[in-house]
Amino acid sequence: MNKLVIITGPTAVGKSDLSIELAKRINGEIISADSIQVYKGLDIGSAKITEEEMQGIPHHLIDVLSPKDDFNIYIFKEMASNAIKEIVKKGKIPIIVGGTGFYIQSVIYDIDFKEEDNSEIRNELEKVLDEKGSEYLHNMLREIDEESAEKIHPNNTKRVIRAIEYYKLNDRPISEHNVEEKAKDAVYDAKYFVLTDDREKLYKKINERVDKMIDSGLVDEVEGLLSLGLDSSYNSMQGIGYKEVVDYLDGKTTLEVAKDNIKKNTRHFAKRQLTWFRREDNVIWVDKSKYDYDNERILSYMTGIINNG
Numbered sequence: 001m002n003k004l005v006i007i008t009g010p011t012a013v014g015k016s017d018l019s020i021e022l023a024k025r026i027n028g029e030i031i032s033a034d035s036i037q038v039y040k041g042l043d044i045g046s047a048k049i050t051e052e053e054m055q056g057i058p059h060h061l062i063d064v065l066s067p068k069d070d071f072n073i074y075i076f077k078e079m080a081s082n083a084i085k086e087i088v089k090k091g092k093i094p095i096i097v098g099g100t101g102f103y104i105q106s107v108i109y110d111i112d113f114k115e116e117d118n119s120e121i122r123n124e125l126e127k128v129l130d131e132k133g134s135e136y137l138h139n140m141l142r143e144i145d146e147e148s149a150e151k152i153h154p155n156n157t158k159r160v161i162r163a164i165e166y167y168k169l170n171d172r173p174i175s176e177h178n179v180e181e182k183a184k185d186a187v188y189d190a191k192y193f194v195l196t197d198d199r200e201k202l203y204k205k206i207n208e209r210v211d212k213m214i215d216s217g218l219v220d221e222v223e224g225l226l227s228l229g230l231d232s233s234y235n236s237m238q239g240i241g242y243k244e245v246v247d248y249l250d251g252k253t254t255l256e257v258a259k260d261n262i263k264k265n266t267r268h269f270a271k272r273q274l275t276w277f278r279r280e281d282n283v284i285w286v287d288k289s290k291y292d293y294d295n296e297r298i299l300s301y302m303t304g305i306i307n308n309g
Helices: 015-026 073-089 101-108 119-132 134-144 146-151 157-170 174-182 199-215 218-227 242-249 255-279 295-308
Strands: 003-008 028-032 093-097 189-196 283-287
Touching: 003 015, 003 101, 015 028, 015 093, 015 295, 028 073, 073 093, 073 101, 101 189, 101 255, 119 134, 119 157, 134 146, 134 157, 146 174, 157 174, 189 295, 199 218, 199 255, 218 242, 242 255, 283 295
Parallel strands: 003 093, 003 189, 028 093, 189 283
Antiparallel strands: none
């Protein structure tokens, strides 16, 4: 079984820096599991790693799609699986890095996501969303699949719609399907590291990162994207940071309120990420505070597990 390393954890915990140092030590290449960094031109709001920061380590699934392209679990799984094959063929170790637990799970367990022809159902549900709002749609999901409703935030309307679609097409909850798929044996010799940190420190880093994004020109970046004909209906513009700035540019809020909303939504997102990872099996928790933030000690621990585990 081929080796696969995963480095995940909440946003702003420091995944990128550690993954690059780890890749140098284990002869690895990095596959991004980020639903926004995959898009060209969405740099500041996604905290996209720069070429200089990559330090010569090849990165896959970054800057590969136009912001007008769709990107979802099906596309990610196919692209990530192809990248893994390519990396393994070179005799290197693939390292998946990112905070989207659902994407990571799809690769580890080779979860079957057949994309059915559901355009008619999707159009119906999108009409319900437009007319009655996200809370109403989320309540529809709760009535048929309580477990999924607990896991999926009402504002994540794409996943809410997907879960209702699945039920309508298969006459059973998607949560049932996911449990079955997760029960499959892993198809890789995977070492699944979840980085974490003291909550107050993490939230402070998130707030500082948002301030830096605004200072670095996030508003100009979003204006540039809107000038290309993009709007908040595109997948790429659904990311935290982008949708709040669009609201500001549309005159729905002030810049200060938009900035506060980005901070608040990012903190909530980090909390949901940790909740997801706590439900996962076979993860190796790495609390940075317990290592006194000494990357050398953290890397030694991780490489020991990868090489000997």
